[in-house]
């Protein structure tokens with residue numbers, strides 16, 4: 001690892017995992033650990049645990065886990081070195097210069113640089129004769145010079161080699177341009193500009209890096225929008241357009257709109273808390289990101305059918321996060337950009353009025369539902385009430401439920417009790433169904449993670465279980481580990497994944513270094529770290545670790561004589577099935 005060992009040790013001593021996690025998740029003490037709502041999956045009751053003592057986190061719901069560095073890698077979507085940098089900044093330390101530019105980290109930095117140069121290039125094009133049409137287009141949309149600069153808008157020329165030539169002259173290689181998705185490869189093997197003859201919208205992350213571009217065509221050619229595909233620095237399902245501005249202006253509230261132009265028009269009109277997804281439906285990750293900066297989302301999608309469907313989907317994604325949701329419908333089928341423009345000087349004030357009037361998602365859904373029924377007709381009225389009850393049953397807060405039950409029973413002249421009973425019946429059904437779904441999801445996720453990380457585990461379950469117990473014991477009891485070194489060598493581990501872990505631990509022990517979860521995270525992916533955290537979470541501290549270790553080692557010795565993965569590779573199917581059968585019997 002390029003970062004000096006002493007630096008990591010110093011950093012570890014200054015960073016407390018509970019402090020770091022607490023800036024993203026609110027934690028409460030529970031026994032020896034701290035618990036909170038998992039930031040990596042949607043949940044209503046806490047299954048996310050953090051152990052200060054042992055320096056790791058683990059979610060019993062989705063299986064996410066690891067040390068403090070893994071936590072930052074996952075939640076900030078950063079690589080190992082970048083996460084160290086972020087944590088170092090927090091601890092008031094500076095990462096030694098030579099430790100920064102290795103492998104993937106270096107490529108990511110080059111992509112950031114190429115993107116920044118590309119953004120400058122596109123912006124300058126606006127003020128050339130060939131970019132004139134694009135500039136006119138933006139001005140025609142009432143965008144001020146200040147707004148164009150604020151968002152760094154630009155133009156990609158129609159000649160398809162201009163950006164490639166410009167960036168090559170700046171010293172970027174073909175490979176870097178492909179990796180940044182700024183260029184595509186022609187059939188003859190030449191790179192050419194990915195974007196041509198489009199208005200360009202740079203997409204910027206929360207730390208100010210240009211991570212991608214959206215390009216809008218000015219004619220009727222399809223596709224209307226073209227975006228950067230996912231790259232080592234960009235994941236479209238985790239990013240939101242203009243979030244870098246909105247997060248500072250959120251003040252508890254984010255406006256979610258459909259397009260780049262809507263965001264820009266709103267920011268120009270003074271609503272700097274508007275963001276948009278990047279040409280996709282809202283994702284769970286984006287919902288979690290929004291939740292980090294506010295408690296209320298106002299969905300303001302287009303009034304057309306597609307926009308209304310997207311609204312429904314967004315509500316379904318946002319509801320479980322506990323965010324307060326309101327829906328703003330722009331009148332007469334306009335999108336927010338058109339609405340503001342069509343009202344000229346009054347645009348901002350008129351939009352503010354819509355904002356203040358916007359109802360919450362339940363009101364929105366009830367109104368939508370109601371529009372489909374003739375309420376003078378008894379049978380239809382009953383059906384409407386049944387479906388409305390089901391909707392109300394989905395509300396978490398009992399006080400809020402009661403508000404809707406009361407108002408609906410008054411309006412439609414039905415007994416409040418009767419309506420309450422309908423709602424209760426539906427709630428019960430809903431809870432049971434939710435529990436079943438949650439259980440199914442967790443078990444499939446856990447078993448999938450199982451197979452992906454340690455693909456050999458199923459071949460020798462007994463040995464793999466002993467290995468996992470040993471690894472957990474070693475990390476939690478380094479003293480025992482030192483005494484074990486003569487008796488336990490990496491070759492004694494039967495599955496390759498576990499052997500790899502022990503190799504690293506053993507090497508550190510032989511050099512007299514500390515062993516903690518954080519010392520593994522430079523050598524393993526975040527998914528692998530989750531797997532290791534699970535070993536720790538599922539093996540509580542032993543009372544007599546030396547004795548327990550002896551027992552696990554003897555299991556490994558016994559199993560070594562049986563089915564090793566090497567042997568398994570040669571064994572025919574029947575032998576494997578036979579072994580599996582025996583193992584199952586043994587387990588019983």
Ligand SMILES: [Zn+2]
Pocket residue numbers: 038039040041048059060061062063064
């Ligand atoms: Zn989780």
